[in-house]
Amino acid sequence: MSRVPWLVDGMNVIGSKPDGWWRDRTGAMRRLLAALHDLGEETWLVLDGEPRSLGDEGHVTVVWAPEPGPNAADDLIAGLVEEDADPGRWHVVTSDAALAARVRAAGAPVTGAGAFRARLEGQER
Numbered sequence: 001m002s003r004v005p006w007l008v009d010g011m012n013v014i015g016s017k018p019d020g021w022w023r024d025r026t027g028a029m030r031r032l033l034a035a036l037h038d039l040g041e042e043t044w045l046v047l048d049g050e051p052r053s054l055g056d057e058g059h060v061t062v063v064w065a066p067e068p069g070p071n072a073a074d075d076l077i078a079g080l081v082e083e084d085a086d087p088g089r090w091h092v093v094t095s096d097a098a099l100a101a102r103v104r105a106a107g108a109p110v111t112g113a114g115a116f117r118a119r120l121e122g123q124e125r
Contacts, residue, residue, distance in 0.1 A: 027066035
């Protein structure tokens, strides 16, 4: 397990690779969840949109942004970091500049979506 839990901006990671994910948004979410599960580290996956079943979550905590809107998931992620007594315990995954700046200001490290996706793809067999 990683020292700190990953806090993943799900749609940002999904959208970092133009592989046609928009034709099957639920399928893209399922593939990301499976890759995060295979990572074997504590992970929180934050998604927006209508909550849906994605299959076995295993040790991955899936959180749905409670309100629709362009920044709903970002606000949820930032809130988790900013409201934590130990914000540095989170490792946020996003390429959204405003979100990255906000969580860095609160004390959390950030990894870009593309770099994280490359890490996930490197673990594929």
